[in-house]
Amino acid sequence: MWPALVIALSAGAAFLHLRWSRRCEALARSVDRLKQDARESAAAHEADIARSHAEQAVLFESMTEGVIVLDASSRIQVANAAVRQLLDVSKDIRGQTVLEAFRLGDLHALVERVRVEKAGGSLEIELPGLSVRTLEVNVAVVLSPDRRLVQAVILVFHDLTRLNELEHTRQEFVANVSHELRTPLSLIKGYVETLIEGAKDDPAVASKFLHTILKHTDRLTYLIEDLLILSKLESGREALNFQREEFRPLVERVVDELQTAADSRQIGLVNEVPTELKVRMDVNRMHQVLLNLMDNGIKYGRTGGVVTVTAREVGEQLVEVEVQDNGQGIPVEAQDRVFERFFRAEKARSREQGGTGLGLSIVKHIVLSHGGKVWVTSEMGRGSTFYFTLQGGSHGGEAATYS
Numbered sequence: 001m002w003p004a005l006v007i008a009l010s011a012g013a014a015f016l017h018l019r020w021s022r023r024c025e026a027l028a029r030s031v032d033r034l035k036q037d038a039r040e041s042a043a044a045h046e047a048d049i050a051r052s053h054a055e056q057a058v059l060f061e062s063m064t065e066g067v068i069v070l071d072a073s074s075r076i077q078v079a080n081a082a083v084r085q086l087l088d089v090s091k092d093i094r095g096q097t098v099l100e101a102f103r104l105g106d107l108h109a110l111v112e113r114v115r116v117e118k119a120g121g122s123l124e125i126e127l128p129g130l131s132v133r134t135l136e137v138n139v140a141v142v143l144s145p146d147r148r149l150v151q152a153v154i155l156v157f158h159d160l161t162r163l164n165e166l167e168h169t170r171q172e173f174v175a176n177v178s179h180e181l182r183t184p185l186s187l188i189k190g191y192v193e194t195l196i197e198g199a200k201d202d203p204a205v206a207s208k209f210l211h212t213i214l215k216h217t218d219r220l221t222y223l224i225e226d227l228l229i230l231s232k233l234e235s236g237r238e239a240l241n242f243q244r245e246e247f248r249p250l251v252e253r254v255v256d257e258l259q260t261a262a263d264s265r266q267i268g269l270v271n272e273v274p275t276e277l278k279v280r281m282d283v284n285r286m287h288q289v290l291l292n293l294m295d296n297g298i299k300y301g302r303t304g305g306v307v308t309v310t311a312r313e314v315g316e317q318l319v320e321v322e323v324q325d326n327g328q329g330i331p332v333e334a335q336d337r338v339f340e341r342f343f344r345a346e347k348a349r350s351r352e353q354g355g356t357g358l359g360l361s362i363v364k365h366i367v368l369s370h371g372g373k374v375w376v377t378s379e380m381g382r383g384s385t386f387y388f389t390l391q392g393g394s395h396g397g398e399a400a401t402y403s
């Protein structure tokens with residue numbers, strides 16, 4: 001009996017051992033899996049942190065605003081690329097104070113004040129140089145959780161130079177427009193008052209005054225039309241419709257339209273554009289360019305003179321157009337400025353002719369939108385030649401958004 005019992009017990013023990021060791025193996029495998037999972041999640045976590053740091057570094061370096069972070073003792077910890085460019089520093093400024101790094105006393109004082117008051121502040125600084133630049137700096141503090149200690153100070157720099165320039169241009173433009181509107185309006189009012197006060201009873205005087213009033217209302221109309229054209233061009237709302245078209249017929253059309261004005265000053269209009277010369281253009285806009293340039297040729301040309309339009313290919317796919325007159329010419333110092341809004345080389349003559357001072361800035365806008373250039377050469381007493389380029393291109397027909 002004993003041997004059978006021993007065999008049974010040992011078989012049972014062996015069975016238990018086998019089960020036990022299987023459980024142990026399973027347990028060991030679970031522990032390994034847990035360890036592996038933990039390792040993988042730690043690695044994933046580290047990768048997440050590294051990626052987030054890399055993203056923050058790229059974000060920090062690619063910001064257009066300049067950013068500086070100062071540590072608890074007001075020393076520069078980091079400064080991004082924008083701030084190094086704005087403040088023109090090439091050396092490593094980490095570890096320095098704002099005063100040591102940039103010699104900007106006002107900024108240093110603001111940082112100190114912000115630290116003491118534990119509240120943000122801002123400042124505008126002007127940086128001297130070839131062209132003065134204006135920066136706005138916003139300073140913020142990072143406080144400890146109990147809000148007793150300053151842990152860091154963050155400075156954010158915005159370059160206001162371009163914005164200020166645009167604001168200046170806008171103000172100048174509004175002032176010019178107001179002046180241009182007010183002058184004819186006050187003249188019209190003056191003539192009307194004089195008529196009411198009795199001049200209307202003298203037919204000769206009344207007729208003269210009424211014609212003057214008409215001239216000034218025309219001036220106002222031209223001004224408003226030119227302002228509307230400029231605003232349409234600058235808004236970029238209208239897509240240009242480029243076509244590859246013959247240039248000569250367009251010149252011919254403008255010659256017809258200006259013939260009466262030219263005749264009144266005995267000025268000849270000559271179209272010397274070769275037949276079959278094609279250019280890539282938005283026909284309506286190019287019509288405006290030719291109208292403004294040829295009209296100027298008549299307005300500032302000499303009585304009995306001539307305004308000639310020519311065009312020729314000057315390179316692969318490039319056409320140069322010339323509008324030439326033999327009038328009074330433009331003084332050298334004014335030649336670069338005639339394309340500016342409201343610039344007039346000779347104020348009285350421009351006003352007398354109903355000029356708005358906007359014609360050439362419209363021309364420039366349109367030529368640039370065609371990818372061309374515009375310029376003038378002139379000699380006093382001999383006349384002026386306005387040039388502009390267009391693509392003679394074989395690739396026509398596509399529309400482009402004006403900008």
Ligand code: ADP
Pocket residue numbers: 292296297300301325327328329330338339343344345346347350351354355356357358359360361384
């Ligand atoms: P305006 O309406 O006064 O003619 P523009 O912008 O067309 O305005 O021209 C600006 C100024 O350039 C004119 O006032 C004039 O002094 C000068 N100018 C333009 N074209 C000619 C030209 N062909 N000959 C002489 N001066 C010109």
